[in-house]
Amino acid sequence: MTLSLEQLSRCTVAVDLGASRTRVYLKDNGLIVDEPSLAAVNSRTGSLIAVGSLAGGMAGRTPEHIKVVRPISGGTVVDIDMAQRMLRFLVNDKIRRAWRRKPMLRAAVCLPHDAEPIAQRAAVEVLSALGSRRVELVDTLIAAAVGCGLPVERPEATMIVVCGAASTQVAVLSLGAIVAAEKVAIGGDAIDYAVIQHLRSVHELMLPSQGLHPLHLALYDPARMGCEAEVRGRDVATGLSRTVLVNTAHVREAIHTPLTAVLDAIGRVLRECPPDLVADLAERGIMLAGGSARLPGLDTMIEQATGMMVRIADNPDVCSVLGLGAMIEGKIKPLHLDAARS
Numbered sequence: 001m002t003l004s005l006e007q008l009s010r011c012t013v014a015v016d017l018g019a020s021r022t023r024v025y026l027k028d029n030g031l032i033v034d035e036p037s038l039a040a041v042n043s044r045t046g047s048l049i050a051v052g053s054l055a056g057g058m059a060g061r062t063p064e065h066i067k068v069v070r071p072i073s074g075g076t077v078v079d080i081d082m083a084q085r086m087l088r089f090l091v092n093d094k095i096r097r098a099w100r101r102k103p104m105l106r107a108a109v110c111l112p113h114d115a116e117p118i119a120q121r122a123a124v125e126v127l128s129a130l131g132s133r134r135v136e137l138v139d140t141l142i143a144a145a146v147g148c149g150l151p152v153e154r155p156e157a158t159m160i161v162v163c164g165a166a167s168t169q170v171a172v173l174s175l176g177a178i179v180a181a182e183k184v185a186i187g188g189d190a191i192d193y194a195v196i197q198h199l200r201s202v203h204e205l206m207l208p209s210q211g212l213h214p215l216h217l218a219l220y221d222p223a224r225m226g227c228e229a230e231v232r233g234r235d236v237a238t239g240l241s242r243t244v245l246v247n248t249a250h251v252r253e254a255i256h257t258p259l260t261a262v263l264d265a266i267g268r269v270l271r272e273c274p275p276d277l278v279a280d281l282a283e284r285g286i287m288l289a290g291g292s293a294r295l296p297g298l299d300t301m302i303e304q305a306t307g308m309m310v311r312i313a314d315n316p317d318v319c320s321v322l323g324l325g326a327m328i329e330g331k332i333k334p335l336h337l338d339a340a341r342s
């Protein structure tokens with residue numbers, strides 16, 4: 001992966017191909033796409049019917065021959081052809097116009113920390129479909145840290161935790177580079193899965209595919225801590241619609257196991273870090289980014305486990321693409337270190 005600010009400033013477009021959402025930043029225009037990474041396809045003809053939120057609205061409601069698919073899984077493109085078609089559909093003429101003005105379009109894409117070469121190649125191929133002749137790959141952790149406004153280029157330690165849908169990535173950065181990092185395959189999806197399993201085993205209730213969002217709001221609303229939330233779903237045995245009262249404290253217990261894996265990853269990164277940097281971190285605290293950073297109580301849980309101050313970024317879900325955007329706009333200046341004189 002590259003982190004040449006000069007090369008990045010020549011890019012026209014910055015892309016974050018997330019497991020849950022696809023985001024595109026166009027130079028001089030800002031964020032032009034922020035849509036679910038979903039495509040609805042007619043399996044008889046192979047034609048694309050809808051992408052993004054339109055496809056999301058169809059999930060669980062389609063006839064047999066229409067499938068809603070996720071071309072990106074775990075932060076990696078798993079279906080290159082479908083991801084290319086989805087991205088082309090999402091950006092449509094907004095980028096094509098820019099490309100006509102600047103045919104040697106360069107793109108920057110952020111990839112999960114330690115992405116395999118095959119995942120890097122897949123991302124490059126997807127971006128090539130937009131007409132990019134050259135693709136710069138940037139570690140999500142660095143892009144997110146820049147997007148949160150952390151002073152990554154300074155010789156001071158900063159710690160970022162990016163809680164996405166498929167994974168959580170943790171890093172300590174200093175002088176524009178990663179000093180120690182960890183990635184665990186636990187994110188918002190695993191937390192949702194724990195909630196679904198809890199409802200299924202304790203209440204014998206199956207949730208509709210789009211039933212989790214209102215459930216998030218009801219269950220994690222701090223004003224309703226320790227209360228009961230009404231949840232409607234389908235009875236596992238009879239198949240009939242049923243409403244149950246769910247104790248929010250029990251649901252919080254159910255999501256404790258996936259969250260423990262996140263706390264362990266933070267602990268491992270801190271242990272790997274040189275003591276001087278840990279002292280910096282004790283002063284500066286931990287920055288939380290990614291959509292799952294919005295999970296109420298996650299910041300307090302990390303604070304209690306580490307004894308360090310935890311802050312949630314202003315727009316946690318779009319930090320990575322906005323950080324990449326700031327880099328292609330040339331807003332991040334490299335630190336010039338004077339050569340030591342003998």
Ligand SMILES: Nc1ncnc2c1ncn2[C@@H]1O[C@H](COP(=O)(O)OP(=O)(O)OP(=O)(O)O)[C@@H](O)[C@H]1O
Pocket residue numbers: 017018019020021022074075163164165166167187188189192216220290291292293294295296316317
């Ligand atoms: N208010 C909220 N409360 C709880 N979880 C939330 C909230 N808003 C978003 N999420 C979760 O955030 C996740 C999406 O985060 P994000 O947009 O960072 O994912 P992504 O970048 O597509 O994923 P990844 O980084 O794993 O590729 C989803 O799992 C979603 O359920």
